[in-house]
Every structure is written in C-alpha cells, then in structure tokens.
Amino acid sequence: MKIAIVSDIHADAKALQRAFDDMPSVDHVLCAGDACSDFRFCPDTVALLQAARAQCIQGNHEHMLFGGGNPGYLKKCRAQFPADALTYLSDAPQSLDLEPAGVRIHMIHATPWSPFSGYIHPGSPQLPRFAKLPHDFVILGHTHVPMVEHAGDVTVINPGSPSQPRDGDRRGAYAVLDVEMRQATIHRFRLD
Numbered sequence: 001m002k003i004a005i006v007s008d009i010h011a012d013a014k015a016l017q018r019a020f021d022d023m024p025s026v027d028h029v030l031c032a033g034d035a036c037s038d039f040r041f042c043p044d045t046v047a048l049l050q051a052a053r054a055q056c057i058q059g060n061h062e063h064m065l066f067g068g069g070n071p072g073y074l075k076k077c078r079a080q081f082p083a084d085a086l087t088y089l090s091d092a093p094q095s096l097d098l099e100p101a102g103v104r105i106h107m108i109h110a111t112p113w114s115p116f117s118g119y120i121h122p123g124s125p126q127l128p129r130f131a132k133l134p135h136d137f138v139i140l141g142h143t144h145v146p147m148v149e150h151a152g153d154v155t156v157i158n159p160g161s162p163s164q165p166r167d168g169d170r171r172g173a174y175a176v177l178d179v180e181m182r183q184a185t186i187h188r189f190r191l192d
C-alpha cells in the first residue's frame with residue numbers, strides 16, 4: 001500500500017494539481033493541514049482533495065479560520081462557497097491515527113505535543129523525543145521543509161509544501177509512504 005502525503009497547500013489549487021500530476025499511483029492520500037489560509041479559502045483546492053478522497057487534519061490556518069480568528073472573512077466564505085467545501089476542512093480532526101497492515105501512523109500538523117504551534121525542522125533537538133512515541137510513523141507539516149528523519153524506531157515525515165517550499169529549493173514537494181516497505185520518500189516537482 002502506498003500513501004501520498006501533502007501538506008501546507010495554502011489555497012494553491014494549481015500547485016496541488018501539479019503534485020497530483022507528478023504522483024505515482026497511490027492507494028490513499030493524506031493532508032497534514034493548512035490546505036487553506038486563514039485569510040484565503042480555495043474551493044478548488046478542497047475539490048481536488050475531495051476527488052482524491054484525501055483524509056485531512058486541521059493546521060493552524062484551519063484552526064484560526066474556523067475557530068473564529070477571522071470572523072469577517074469566515075462569514076464571507078459561508079456566503080460565497082459551498083457549505084460542504086467548508087465543512088470538509090472545518091470538520092477535519094486535529095490529529096489522525098491510522099493502522100494499515102499493522103503500521104501505526106500518527107498525523108498532526110505542528111508537533112505531537114501541540115497541534116498548531118512549534119516547529120520540528122530536520123535535525124531538531126526535539127527529534128529524540130519522538131523515539132518514545134507509540135507510533136511507527138509520525139507525519140507533520142507546518143515547517144514547509146520536507147524531511148524524513150529517524151528517532152529510534154520512529155520515522156518522522158514532513159512532506160513539505162507543494163506551493164510554498166521553505167528549504168531553498170524552489171520546487172514543490174510531497175511525500176510517498178510505502179507501508180509494506182516501511183519507507184518514506186520525498187518527491188519534488190517543478191512549479192514554473
């Protein structure tokens with residue numbers, strides 16, 4: 001089973017479409033939050049995720065928008081966009097646990113200890129803490145920096161961002177997890 005992971009799309013349907021075009025054949029799609037921005041909701045982005053039957057969690061931007069951080073804009077969104085597009089993200093959980101083929105996967109946007117704040121970058125001093133978690137894979141977003149890091153038997157995956165990479169590489173990014181092989185790989189694709 002292959003699982004594609006995207007995160008931090010930030011309302012850029014074009015970049016997400018590029019990621020899907022670039023993707024090998026996968027069985028499942030996960031989105032680790034920030035599909036929208038708290039000041040910009042994109043129904044086309046949601047439609048692409050819905051068509052891919054992606055399982056999404058909320059990032060800090062969904063939390064801000066749907067948690068009342070930008071009430072004027074949310075009101076505008078409710079008037080302008082289909083209700084089911086909004087509920088697709090407003091009803092998304094803060095974290096998600098999956099166990100395909102006995103492989104324990106935990107997905108949360110920022111860190112396992114705080115869903116919406118804190119940054120785990122490659123080489124983070126916090127990475128050794130992951131070794132004690134009861135998961136095989138922890139999927140994060142938030143940094144827009146793609147990584148596959150190991151802490152004991154736990155693999156930490158951040159797929160980066162298809163639209164706003166922040167690692168000095170201008171290409172978009174996503175990840176693919178091969179569950180049986182227990183192997184995660186970062187994929188890059190051109191945005192221009």
Ligand SMILES: [Mn+2]
Binds near residue numbers: 008034059143144
């Ligand atoms: Mn983000």
